[in-house]
Amino acid sequence: MAAFIFLIALFTLMPSTLPADAAETSEAALLITVDRSGKGNYEKIQDAIDAVPSNNKEVVFILVKPGIYEEKIVVPADKPFITLSGSNANSTILTGNDSGNIIESATLTVLASDFVGRYLTIQNTFRKHGVQAVALRISSDRVAFFECRILGYQDTLLDEAGRHYYRNCYIEGAVDFICGNGASLFERCHLHTLSEEFSAITAQRRESPTEETGFTFLGCKITGERTGILGRPWGPYSRVVFAFTYMSNVILPRGWDDWGDASKRSTVFYGEYKCYGAGANVSRRVEWSQKHMPEEVKLFLTKNISGRRSWIRSTPKHFKKSFAAISINSTQHS
Template sequence: MAAFIFFVIMFTLMASTTPRADAAETSAAAVVIRVDQSGKGDYKKIQDAIDAVPSNNKQPFFILVKPGIYNEKIIVPGDKPFITVSGSKTNSTVITRNDSGNIIESATFTVLASNFVGRYITIKNTFRRHGIQAVALRVSGDKVVFLGCKILGYQDTLLDENGRHYYRGCYIEGAVDFICGNAASLFEVCVTYVTRISVE
């Protein structure tokens, strides 16, 4: 428990920084990978940048995502800890999919690794039908942090599955069971918004 409290305090201090504390300020401590759909970065897709991180890495990797709408299904594997995925502005860096039917497999963004940080990104699952699971974000790694993010969906938006997690300054939206799971999580200065349930 004491270790988790220390972890939360550490990332609370991180959260007090602005989005401008990006790759330029983290490059001394981390390997920086830039994702840019225009082709001006190291990769055009976020998943390609994650795939480039070596398995069982011990060095932090900072993936800076330029503004854009990324229609991707993201998985951060369990053997790739110490990754940060960061946008510069939450509303302009959007990861989106339209998937449904299985609470595990439908997730737009899945974090299985420990020591992961997500910053200033929007994660969406645009599927909307009552009674059908459609996860936007699934978090199953330990010691995972999301700062200033938007997590948008309809049913089971945030599957806070397992591990210890910290959400600060996040906006989470859904209609049915939209925060669920067995994780030990702290939500600080977050907004939850219930959308209208539509029954066909």
């Protein structure tokens, strides 16, 4: 269980997301605006991201004005320290309809470290049972999302790799809709199941006992339109913990599934601690799930762990002009 303590403790130990030189010299973030109407620096989100220099060392704040942006967006690995922000998730919508490939179908792909997403809806509108259609893919370290809506059906959120933090996000889907091998904390998030046939909220993919990865859900809420389970193991050492989480009656009494491989029952860790609601009764859970966690984990979960966010940038209060390459009301990329 020391490994799961690490999973939550790493949010306390992470360094600041600001690069050392930028933290010392930059008093304001570089501001880029995206507006479909042509009143910003760019009309497309991808064009704004492309304007950020490779190996960027300054905090860049991309403000996305309300609108529906039908784009496949990629934040490249060589462009860290970007914040992508709307002002209201209900009115700032990034949308796609790609499917069939868990890596390539994502509407938004984050490959850069130190990325922050705020007040956005990120969705993949493709709906077919058994077909992968990712809304958001994250494959980088120190990434955070606040007040976002992440919508899809199968594999909605591919939390692929790295340390991630989600707060007050609404995440919707059906089959394995939070999946991958990240080390991720979901705090006060709302998880909503949609399945017409089978619903699994998580499919965590930890492959070996040495990997410090897993999903922790803290103070979350689970609702749905159909019944489902809390998770099943994509990887043989899958790890998921739900703590202080409201579970409606959509959660089936068995709680968890071994994905047809009984050998994984002895290597996964599925924990529940002080959850409540009609779906939180552990008396009929599968016998191989962890109904009770060791005292050391309980003590850690009840501590004040606000320091876990020390590596996450706050919203800038001051801005300076964007890169010289960007011209106001630019239309060359429309």
